[in-house]
Amino acid sequence: MTVESPWTPAAADDPLDGLRAALAAAPCGYEPRSGHQDHCWILHPVHDEGVRLRWDQVLAREGRRLADWPGTLSYLVFEGVTGADELEGPDPAELDRATLARLVGHLAGSGPAGHDTPCGAAQAPVTNRPGEDLAARRGRLGDALAHHDAMPEFRFPATWWAADGSWLVLSDVDLSATEVFGSTALIEGLLADPELDAVRRPGIAETLGD
Numbered sequence: 001m002t003v004e005s006p007w008t009p010a011a012a013d014d015p016l017d018g019l020r021a022a023l024a025a026a027p028c029g030y031e032p033r034s035g036h037q038d039h040c041w042i043l044h045p046v047h048d049e050g051v052r053l054r055w056d057q058v059l060a061r062e063g064r065r066l067a068d069w070p071g072t073l074s075y076l077v078f079e080g081v082t083g084a085d086e087l088e089g090p091d092p093a094e095l096d097r098a099t100l101a102r103l104v105g106h107l108a109g110s111g112p113a114g115h116d117t118p119c120g121a122a123q124a125p126v127t128n129r130p131g132e133d134l135a136a137r138r139g140r141l142g143d144a145l146a147h148h149d150a151m152p153e154f155r156f157p158a159t160w161w162a163a164d165g166s167w168l169v170l171s172d173v174d175l176s177a178t179e180v181f182g183s184t185a186l187i188e189g190l191l192a193d194p195e196l197d198a199v200r201r202p203g204i205a206e207t208l209g210d
Contacts, residue, residue, distance in 0.1 A: 115142030
């Protein structure tokens with residue numbers, strides 16, 4: 001039985017809070033270059049026989065640190081690490097449910113509307129069939145997990161944001177980490193959360209020199 005998502009399709013003429021053109025032009029997901037006080041990355045979980053490991057714990061097996069990695073946050077980070085192929089994760093392109101729930105809690109606490117915060121969400125254009133329009137939805141922040149559980153699309157939206165522009169979340173389909181943009185307080189809260197493997201890293205554009 002298919003569960004209907006509470007995040008409903010956006011109209012074709014919905015400007016998506018001024019982001020429609022930028023979203024359509026970002027094949028793997030939209031990364032803003034300005035407009036937010038701060039940003040950080042949430043690393044997608046890695047498990048070893050059910051035990052969650054931080055990325056630096058895995059890299060330490062080869063005497064390496066994530067801080068020394070020069071590239072973007074993909075599976076390539078773990079190349080050459082003994083036993084990395086036997087680990088569960090990190091999943092590409094989307095957060096797992098538990099991490100998503102934790103992130104939603106932080107986002108809800110960062111604004112006055114809480115879980116009722118109106119949101120927009122868009123799939124990465126690269127996941128569309130040729131000729132398809134941008135797949136976008138509208139809904140409330142508190143229904144993000146219900147949308148995840150219904151999963152009417154192939155993956156959780158690559159880009160989703162508060163309608164008032166206060167925060168934006170990007171899970172680029174080529175990466176294994178999620179970038180969060182928002183207020184200083186929001187980002188500091190994510191970095192301090194012991195249940196998240198959140199780190200400060202350059203953005204995609206900065207890393208690639210774009």
